[in-house]
Amino acid sequence: MNERLTVAADTIRTLAVDLPVNATFHIWLKATGHNSLGSVSFANARGKFAEVSIANAEEYGLRIYQVFGGGHVELSFDTATTAVSVIYWFTAADVLETGITVVHTNRGNAPPELPGGYHFRPPFGWMNDPNGFGRFDGRPHLFYQHYSHGLRWNTMHWGHAVSSDYLRWRHLPIFLFPSEDLTARPDKRGGAFSGTTIPLVDGPGIRVFFTEQVADRQPEQQIQLTATSSDLITAGQAEVVLASRPTGAGLTPDFRDPYVFRGPDGLWKMLLGSQSDEGGVILLYETEDRTAATGWTYVGKLLVEERYRTTAIECPCLLPLDGPATSRSTRWVLVYGLMNSKDEETGRQNLTMADVGWFDGRSFSKEFGQELDFGTDNYAFQAFLDGDRAVGIGWLANWADAHPDIDFPTAMTLPRAMHLSDGMLLTPPIGAAESLRSRILDRTRLAAGETVTFDNGAVEILFDLDEAGATFELELDHPGAAIAVFRDQRGLGIRYERDDGPASPLYVARGANPRRVRVFLDYGSIEVFADRGRWVGTKRIDGFEPIRAARFSAGAQSVVQATVWALKL
Incomplete structure (x- = not known):
């Protein structure tokens, strides 16, 4: 063309x-x-x-x-x-194979030009939460919160992309639109908020569930809708499935982000995030309708989160980890975001938690819990079961930095696997991430304590320490911030201090003592995976200036070997 x-x-x-x-x-x-x-x-x-x-x-x-x-x-x-x-x-006949061709954007919504950049970004406009992440018609699909006409949050639509490997995406037409009344003015009153997607049970296609928000609607600002698509390109007319919050549960108007999945009893289940006087709440619904279209009834509060003073739980998801959903011995992982939460010890906000335990279809029994990400910029994480493996992706930002009054172009995190090992939850990058390696930049100099410079902002660094928990500091040269990955007496962390900004929170995994560390750098982000994803930290970097070089400013004598790759999609 x-x-x-x-x-x-x-x-x-x-x-x-x-x-x-x-x-x-x-x-x-x-x-x-x-x-x-x-x-x-x-x-x-x-x-x-x-x-x-x-x-x-x-x-x-x-x-x-x-x-x-x-x-x-x-x-x-x-x-x-x-x-x-x-x-x-x-062309509708082959758009799933060829994607859309963008002819025009304006200066206010154009995507950044980032040579070698490999994180998912929309073809134009604003993006936040991943939605409806799943494999349909044989290929992974990613939907996401989207506003086409600027880089600021506004009336929410669903953008859409398809892939073969979770890394290389083809952009598809805008999938889900808010009501006509909401699209008439850019007044931030609401739109098609986050949700999930399941296969249709009676033929090809998908059913989507999402929250519709209308800020001035009474008595419910947020209600749950469903729509179907037979062609995976456009959604049909949406219908209300839950018109109100459960009565007598003491809930705030927060009532959003439906996540629909098969329970161990074979019934469709739905999780929703809310808030009550007790704390953040995850609500559980179920239906006996095999199509999941109707008959949703309230089961109860699956979880009440009293820590960190969250104003609402967002984007809950629940899926089996180490066995079939129907087995009583199978452990499940419950992931959820704590909106406006704050860890007073570190100053980090908007934490995401991952609880592992057992789910019998109506209650969740927690075995242990951990933070999903010590960097906190892996928010609104959504995962699904792709065959027998769990795969998830998050928004590479959080609401501590983003708000509707600033331009804020963002990305999705690297897709991550989820599995249990030695009683801990691991979330490493998916194996296909190794296919991003285009050429080796260094195999000797970084480990020797020398500076290694980069061609552009897309780099992977992998290094091994001589013993678990050895101290080090990997200094990353950036023109606008002091950035480093370190291990000290506190644990494994990311140091991020803007030259012109206030003091940053302490991004650290307390007590982490890794042996192997894998660092992914891209324009505007750093992702750290230690010991196959046992400890993971994700941090958004303001702007798109690339990290230009790396060196061990401390602890180089503890580095057994280190390899640096240039990355490219």
Whole structure:
């Protein structure tokens, strides 16, 4: 395909595209004034043949147009009357194989250009929580919280991508839209919030569950909806499955993030996050409807979290770890985020917890618990059972840094496996992460205490210590912050101090004594995996300046060997 931008006049913009037959365009546009129409026209060698228009001057509206004949087509709009946020096209017959082709974004929602960058990012706009993570029709699908028209949180949609290996993604059309009333104005009143996805039981396709929020709705701001998709491209009409919170449970209006899964008794179960006077709450529902479409009834509070003064539990998920779901001996892992929580000892906020125990379909018996990530920038983590292995992914940020009033382009974490070993939960990067290694940068100098410089911001560092728990400090050269990975008397940690910012929290896994440490660097992030994922720390780095070099400023004598790779998708 061939796209080019030409300028025919001072205010006329023309986008030239060569199309296959039956190409579908999604165009988001708005009028620049309240007394005019915004419009985008289509033309070919025979002249203008179509136009889409809109009167709304407050928010971008979606227009869909199909070009049946293909060939060379030019799209034009007058910037004096029309603002265009996004234009992309696709062919429905093969979009799962080819993805969308983005023709236009504006300066306010364009993605960053990051040579070699390997973390998942949206093709435009804002992104937060992963949603509906799962394998459908043989391939992993990732849905996510999305706003197309800027880098700030606003009316929530679901973006969508598909992969073959969890690392290399094809962007697909926007999957789930909020109600028409919510999309009329960029007023942050709500939209299609987080949820989950399951296969349809009566044929090909998926069923999605999500929270609809309308901030000024009474008596319930948040309710649960479901919709289906037979083609894995667009969702059908949504229907309400839970119109209100359970009565008599003492809950705040927080009632969100449905996670649906098969229980050990074969019934569909649903987890929801909320808050009560006792603390953060995970609610459990179930249904005997084999399609999961109707009949959801409240079972009770699966968990009450009294630590860290959370204002609500978010994004709960529950799945078996070391055996079939139907076995009484199988351990399950319950993962949940603690919104606005704070660890007073370290200053870290918005912690994510992972409790391991037994689930009988109606109650959860905890054996032990641990933090999912000592860096805390692995938030809204969602996992599913892919065959006999658990795989999860998180938002590489958290609400301690992000808020609706700042531009905040973010990414997803590296996908992670989840399994038990010697009574502990391990969350290493998936095995396919090794396929990111494009070439070796160093095998001797870093271990000898020398500085190793990087070509760009995409790097993996793997090193072994001569004994478990040996002290070290791996200093990472960044132009805007003092960054290091260290092991000292407190444990394993990430040091992150911005040159122009306040003191950062203490990102440390207390008592961690690793032997092998694996560090992934990318533009805007650092991920640390120690002893096959026994201790994991994820930290977002402000901006996109790359880490330029690394050296052991302390403890090099304890490093047995170290290898540095340049990474590339």
